[in-house]
Amino acid sequence: MRIRAQGEGGVVVELGDAIDPAVNARVHLLARAIRERLGGDVLEVVPSYRSLLVIHDPLTTPRDRVVERVRALADEVERAPAPAAGRIVRIPTRYGGVHGPDLADVARLAGLDEDEVVRRHAAPRYLVHFLGFTPGFPYLGGLDPALATPRLDSPRARIPAGSVAIGGVQTGIYPVESPGGWRIVGRTPLRLFDSRRPDPFLLAPGDGLRFVPVDDATYDAVLADVGSGRHEPEVEE
Numbered sequence: 001m002r003i004r005a006q007g008e009g010g011v012v013v014e015l016g017d018a019i020d021p022a023v024n025a026r027v028h029l030l031a032r033a034i035r036e037r038l039g040g041d042v043l044e045v046v047p048s049y050r051s052l053l054v055i056h057d058p059l060t061t062p063r064d065r066v067v068e069r070v071r072a073l074a075d076e077v078e079r080a081p082a083p084a085a086g087r088i089v090r091i092p093t094r095y096g097g098v099h100g101p102d103l104a105d106v107a108r109l110a111g112l113d114e115d116e117v118v119r120r121h122a123a124p125r126y127l128v129h130f131l132g133f134t135p136g137f138p139y140l141g142g143l144d145p146a147l148a149t150p151r152l153d154s155p156r157a158r159i160p161a162g163s164v165a166i167g168g169v170q171t172g173i174y175p176v177e178s179p180g181g182w183r184i185v186g187r188t189p190l191r192l193f194d195s196r197r198p199d200p201f202l203l204a205p206g207d208g209l210r211f212v213p214v215d216d217a218t219y220d221a222v223l224a225d226v227g228s229g230r231h232e233p234e235v236e237e
Contacts, residue, residue, distance in 0.1 A: 010053055015027055015050055030074055103117060128207040136201045143169060
């Protein structure tokens with residue numbers, strides 16, 4: 001574990017050196033412990049793959065006090081048992097065509113045909129390491145290394161909400177329309193972020209995720225159910 005200063009009011013806690021599910025689980029255990037037990041000493045906790053940023057007010061809480069308490073909690077987390085596996089959310093996805101305009105490029109760069117790219121992309125049980133970039137964007141671990149693909153040279157100004165994309169060794173889903181430079185291989189009709197829901201985020205760190213290839217008819221049916229509020233995401237416990 002390493003703890004270092006980040007500006008006047010930040011402390012970065014590094015729990016590892018690589019993207020690793022066990023390290024990421026400890027990151028979120030520590031983030032939860034800090035939120036629950038440090039109370040007013042911290043303003044915000046921001047987890048990532050292998051580290052977290054603890055933001056505090058240096059005028060009311062000295063950095064040394066934050067570091068001391070965070071270090072003690074990190075030691076507790078290190079000794080705690082690994083958390084139980086979370087739920088697995090099934091994400092219906094229409095690959096290729098208008099929904100996945102970069103599927104052919106990913107296949108070409110990988111030296112595979114498009115059907116094999118879809119099979120490999122949909123095969124793993126992905127892990128949601130954390131949410132970021134835009135509200136509800138899941139950074140997923142578990143992509144087949146054969147599908148690692150460089151980002152676009154020129155990012156798109158608009159990527160449709162629900163777009164499933166690959167960027168380098170990662171894959172993710174754009175929850176809202178936004179700019180982006182990842183290569184789009186498909187789209188899901190599900191809403192990963194909806195401010196009208198009591199919990200606006202469909203996914204949470206620690207969740208598992210499976211992409212489920214669907215045809216146009218199934219995509220359109222799920223989209224209609226989502227629009228009318230009738231759809232309940234499929235979840236494997």
